[in-house]
Amino acid sequence: MEIIKNRRTIKAGVYLVIDPAMDEAVLVKKLEDALQEEIAALQIWDHFLPHQNKAKLMEQISALGHKKNVPVLINNRWEYLKSTPLDGVHFDQIPEHYNKIKQSVNRPFIAGLTCNNDLSAVRWATENNIDYISFCSIFPSATDTSCELVNFDTIRETRRITSMPVFLAGGIKPENINKLNELDFEGVAVISGVMGADSPSQAIKTYSKQLKTKTT
Template structure:
């Protein structure tokens, strides 16, 4: 799975602190629709069986040929079915991290208005970058708002696939039509709904209409 490249479309971020039965049921519904990747946010509960939850998530996703990435906790890649890691900031000693991961893996980085982050991601051959936050968002409240001009510059200077995250809803996707990007990363816009598969369809319809 990790040998594949990140494609285009919807990149779903899930919260492992959600009730496990609810999380897995919603994820199963989501997997009825086309998704390009799943990221497990590093928001684990105390005394949670992280290894077992990751196994369950990966088995569901791999049955649909969808890669699963972990947020920040790269050490969990070893001895698990995880396919990659998404870093919220540039990790210390990335070369050592790569040596310590015992398999090929996908990698991404959250970027802001600081283009040196994009430059680092490009120089280190990451698979994609994600700009956050595009719009105000409760689930991306630690991110600064990204200027659209920053994304324009990044797409012109670098060849990395670009994802957009933070506050993106079907009704504001049309505001992104002038940007060159591979897809969107969504959290609450899908997983907070009772019918996440219908939410994905709605997002996809809006993306396809641009």
């Protein structure tokens, strides 16, 4: 296991989420292409296949991300932080016994939390020094079917509560990013918009270009 000497940090831009149930050879090839462009972070969705060698795949993905100094996170399964070189965990909901989780991991790690229209999650994240939050779902999405649509006023109110990095997720495409111009956020989380593209690197480049032209 890699010893993490310097804690990687999440940048602004495209936060890439990948599905480990994708054919592994295709997944690795697309990820290598995606990492030709700068991204904010890389998250492994908790969507493994039965009997899949999870630890081995997480180590392979971590190695690819770390070559580019990109932090690699796991979705929900924080226990893997104890046995793999993952940089952190993204929780889909407020975790129970978070202090015990930190004690169990026993090393610094990045933590993120999915939020919706309930601002109590934002307040919890702030009080517990979570590194970033992600709002889901911004637009209707075939991938984020479990998320309610987020009211833009919720995101505006969040900025009055906290200055932590905010990412937006769910149905976001380069052609609708301009609908987010009035909001203050650091980046967008994308799954199929990048990994479903013939050229993931070109897709990231397109997203990044649109994000850079956004005005707040």
